[in-house]
Amino acid sequence: MQETDAIIAARREMEICNACRYCEGFCAVFPAVELRREFSAGDLSYLANLCHGCKGCYYACQYSPPHEWGINVPAALAEVRAESYAEYAWPKQMAGVFERNGTVVSLVAALGIALVLLLCSLGSNFWVAQGDAAESFYNIIPLWAMQIVGIATFGYSLFALGMGARNFWRDAGPQDKIGPTAVAIALWDVLTLKNLGGAGNGCNDNSEAFSMRRRYLHHAMFYGFLLCFAATTTGFIYHSFLGWPAPYPFISAPVLLGTVGGILMVIGTIGLLAMKFVDDPIPNVRRLLGGDVALLMLLAMIAITGLVLLAARATGAMGLAMAIHLGFILAFFLVLPYSKMVHGVYRSAALLRRAIERNMKPLGGE
Ligand code: SF4
Ligand code: SF4
Known part of the structure; x- marks a missing residue:
């Protein structure tokens, strides 16, 4: 730094x-x-x-x-x-994106939707009436096209996030080696969001009163996101390895995981968005609010449009619903390494360093 x-x-x-x-x-x-x-x-x-x-x-x-x-x-x-x-942004030239993060996230979201809508409307099955065609996602966008765009954008984002984590670790990481116990402790702290519990009573959202609201909403968003990711992965395995093409019945792993995950994400993101507007502004940095709000809105729209797609998948509106949903996901993949999402990576790395330092003795006070 x-x-x-x-x-x-x-x-x-x-x-x-x-x-x-x-x-x-x-x-x-x-x-x-x-x-x-x-x-x-x-x-x-x-x-x-x-x-x-x-x-x-x-x-x-x-x-x-x-x-x-x-x-x-x-x-x-x-x-x-x-x-x-x-x-720590990678490549370094992208560091400026964090300056006007809210605007950038909003613009990329709009562009992502426009791009997917354009691609979909070039095909013949976009504005289909209710029927067989409307029930097959891959009649709207071929699976290979989804996979190429998804793997390219998500793969780039993961690589950029990994490079950011490397930059953080070089600058702010410990001198000591990483042991398995430290990794296990850090992983537990990340998965339980332990530190959002404060000293046991939760956070002070806007007064001296304590509340676990922020921790629970983070849990809802975090695990909702993981469930949605699991739903997509399960659908991919069904289609590619088991030969079971989408769409799947409601009582199936991809749909149940996606539905529960989507609902949790909506609760978590909308709740955290609402909290942004009642938070005490003094122990905050208000100029960072735009980027936080834009990312929460993007995550909320991914969840909401995913649930709408589920409801509309057997109707003629399926093509439009899917294009909008995929547009938001594409935007999310593109902005991932240049948005507030990086806090998850750096905070996890910081928790790992703290776990490595856990047995060190405090130095005497001044
Ligand atoms: S340093 Fe941060 S996490 Fe710790 S009590 Fe203060 S605000 Fe909370
Ligand atoms: S100065 Fe003392 S009371 Fe104030 S935040 Fe630091 S440790 Fe806490």
């Missing part, structure tokens, strides 16, 4: 916290702070991505505004976190 104003401001706050240590039981950040006397830019990037933005330390802090020191750890670390997304 470069030495920026955000890094300098976060370093000042971490040094004060390291002397104070009142919040050491709140989350993984403060025990990690206590292992250090000095904070390099890479250390601050690690701490920023370890922070889950629960705001507990802000409401507990005796030095938060209006105190003259103005300590606001969630906002200071959110600024560094946002800079880290651009810093």
